[in-house]
Amino acid sequence: MTGQAFFVLTALADAPRHGYGIVREVADLSHGRVKLKIGSLYGVLDRLAAEELIEPDREEAHDGRLRRYYRLTRDGRRALAEEAELRAATARVVRSRLGLSGAEAAG
């Protein structure tokens, strides 16, 4: 799973979000390090939808435009959980090899 896909799935983990909502959430989650461009975002959304990891949730009118919300599917939730576990395990190995405790690593 690419870093962008991981962030997009994470942004949808707690609530359905629309396109720009995902961009904002990913920027927050990554502390501003990942700023998705719209072309990149929809490339990722298209792939995730093709893999049936996300699906449309609803549409809402906002300032005269329709906002389309997306949510995780059951497969998406499972894939995200597996990826998070994999990344956490990798992070544990890195911390261990660097001789860092959890607090030091977080700090």
Place this chain on the structure above:
Amino acid sequence: MSNGLDLEQRYRRVLRLLPGYYRRAWEQDMVAAFLEGSLTGDPDEDEWVLEFSKPPWREVASVAGLAVRLYLGGSAAPRRYFAWGQAVRRAVLALTMLQAVRGLEVLLLTAWSRRLFSWLPVPPVRLAAGTPAGIFPPAVWWLVAYAWIVSFVALAFGRYYRTAQVIAALAIVPDLVWLLQGDFTRAFRGPSLGPWAFWVLLNLAPVLAMTAFRRDTPPAARWPWLLALAAAYLLVAVPLTALQTTGHSAWVPDTAGLYCVLAALACLAHVPRAWSRQAAGPGVWSLTLTLLAAEAGAYRVLSLTDYLHDPHQVQVSLAELLILVLAVTLVVPDAIRAQAATHAPPRPHAGYPR
């Protein structure tokens, strides 16, 4: 200068880069997300933004990147875009393979000249793997030749695509430096476009087109491609070396001519399959060969400037070009069928809004 367009219209113009099927599914959503990210909520400022600002180049670049990915489609793409994607990927593999054949040739000639094949006679001096003069030592050129082998194998193994691309990108840098040095020092006589055409069409283009290899694209048929490398070495490099060794260098075509002849032979070999009604597959190989023939033809035409002083060589080059055109004409109808819009719709995603 608003040109009568507002920001939304300018962004929609950018989105025209995307295939129609994709725009129908995602355009409204993309426009809404883009405008939300561009507007501030301050009515005065937003009015100015809408009227005068343009989509930032990073947004344009992201749409262009998405367009390239969609046009050179992966397994889930509509048939037309999948065919183009497959054809480009196969053409890149074929071009990289020919570079790898050159790498194998350098490797084996070097081994021969170092007497690693003790049962062979001493190689003729003219066969020593020559390297271009310039600022780079011979070792750099040998590394360049070997790098193409590594890049080809990485692509053929269906993994390490970005590694293959980076290695190939590094491999074309010395040639670029050599070309620039040649231009600065006026080493090329007259209007010589051939070396630049080779670099752009057969070095840079395949490296850029390696972008078409992605995780969502089907991997290449590994062993057939690796066998093709060995076969190409035995059937192309060895006979050419033999001709040079036996003093028949006049029969050896120049690089552009060789590419034309190889592309023409490949088209002719493919004709029975392209014309067979029973042939499986949508003619992707015909499209691949058409792309390769276009590359070879363009290279042949541009490199004609190298021979303006040599009417005989111009005639030979035009004959090569004619043979190539006649051969590719035989597979073009099948190639058109492969990439023509079909009624096969894009695979609908689960709950995909239409």
